Amino acid sequence: MENPLHPFELHTIVPLSLFGLDVSINKAVIMMFLVVGLVTLLLTKARSSGSLIPTKLQSVAELLVEFIRGMIHETMGPDGMRFFPLIATLFLFILFCNLLGLMPGAYTVTSQLVVTGAFALGVYMLSLLVGFKIHGVKFLGILVPSGTPGWLLPLMVPIEIISQLARPVSLSVRLFANMTAGHVILGVLFGLSISGGLLIGWLPFSFTVALYGLEVGIAFIQAYIFTILTCVYMGDAFHLH
Amino acid sequence: MPSSPDPLFAGLGQAVRIGTNLLATLMVGGGLGWSIDSYVLPTEPWGLVAGLVLGVIAGIRNAYRTAQRWDHS
Numbered sequence: 001m002e003n004p005l006h007p008f009e010l011h012t013i014v015p016l017s018l019f020g021l022d023v024s025i026n027k028a029v030i031m032m033f034l035v036v037g038l039v040t041l042l043l044t045k046a047r048s049s050g051s052l053i054p055t056k057l058q059s060v061a062e063l064l065v066e067f068i069r070g071m072i073h074e075t076m077g078p079d080g081m082r083f084f085p086l087i088a089t090l091f092l093f094i095l096f097c098n099l100l101g102l103m104p105g106a107y108t109v110t111s112q113l114v115v116t117g118a119f120a121l122g123v124y125m126l127s128l129l130v131g132f133k134i135h136g137v138k139f140l141g142i143l144v145p146s147g148t149p150g151w152l153l154p155l156m157v158p159i160e161i162i163s164q165l166a167r168p169v170s171l172s173v174r175l176f177a178n179m180t181a182g183h184v185i186l187g188v189l190f191g192l193s194i195s196g197g198l199l200i201g202w203l204p205f206s207f208t209v210a211l212y213g214l215e216v217g218i219a220f221i222q223a224y225i226f227t228i229l230t231c232v233y234m235g236d237a238f239h240l241h
Numbered sequence: 242m243p244s245s246p247d248p249l250f251a252g253l254g255q256a257v258r259i260g261t262n263l264l265a266t267l268m269v270g271g272g273l274g275w276s277i278d279s280y281v282l283p284t285e286p287w288g289l290v291a292g293l294v295l296g297v298i299a300g301i302r303n304a305y306r307t308a309q310r311w312d313h314s
Contacts, residue, residue, distance in 0.1 A: 158295050159295055159298055159299045159302065160299075162266055162269050162270045162273065162292075162295055162296055162299040163266055163299040163300075163302070163303050165269045165273070166262065166265040166266040166268070166269045166296075166299065166300075166303075167265075169265040169268060169269055170261045170262045170264070170265030170266075173261055173264070173265060174257070174258075174261040177261070178257075221253050221257065222257075225257060225258065229258070
């Protein structure tokens with residue numbers, strides 16, 4: 001049976017070096033280019049008709065905009081619309097990475113902790129910057145939950161520091177672990193159905209089909225969770241307590 | 242956590258959040274305690290112990306806070 005972790009290995013396709021940095025192109029980079037190209041193509045096509053009666057693609061794009069705007073309004077309020085481009089880009093990129101990664105032979109970019117970690121750290125740093133810009137030094141008050149008696153402070157502040165630092169960790173690990181685990185399970189089950197032959201192989205194969213449907217759902221849910229948590233963290237930076 | 246237009250989506254979203262959060266606070270707490278032990282103070286192993294305990298408290302507290310918000314949404 002094939003090693004189920006084999007699809008996660010990356011091999012350099014075009015070796016490149018920029019200012020001494022290794023920027024070689026591998027399968028993951030190609031997948032990212034593909035995702036960006038596909039999203040740009042779909043959205044420009046959806047917007048090109050611009051008719052009052054929307055085409056099919058245009059109504060999907062309008063639904064998407066309404067969905068993301070709803071998320072932002074509920075978590076950040078109307079002020080948060082400044083970050084609409086960022087949130088929409090994050091959502092679309094992660095969603096398409098998850099979905100395209102499910103194609104046989106494709107590479108799931110979000111199954112690399114480097115990618116999800118970079119996203120989570122970037123988003124978290126941005127929320128800290130926004131918070132300090134709006135509230136100044138008072139933003140440190142986020143470490144003191146409202147209504148804490150003074151004698152509890154030496155205990156509460158370390159706890160709050162830990163739960164703040166855990167935010168980017170849980171954000172990145174959740175997406176990475178969900179995608180990796182799903183693909184490993186699919187690989188193992190499919191490998192079983194091949195080595196099982198016709199006699200018993202249909203059983204794991206039917207599980208593969210069912211799990212594939214579940215994985216498509218998980219691709220949507222994980223992209224949604226990543227973006228809504230981004231919104232929640234940004235909202236915390238906007239509104240102290 | 243705010244409610245999404247689709248109740249199934251929102252429910253699943255809330256359910257998936259708590260598990261990883263427990264793990265992440267434990268990892269961060271233990272990691273902080275361990276690095277204090279090894280690089281800052283000669284308190285081995287009590288920094289790690291205290292960090293893990295604080296991590297557990299933080300994780301449970303976060304789960305509790307997430308659950309509290311469900312009634313209002």
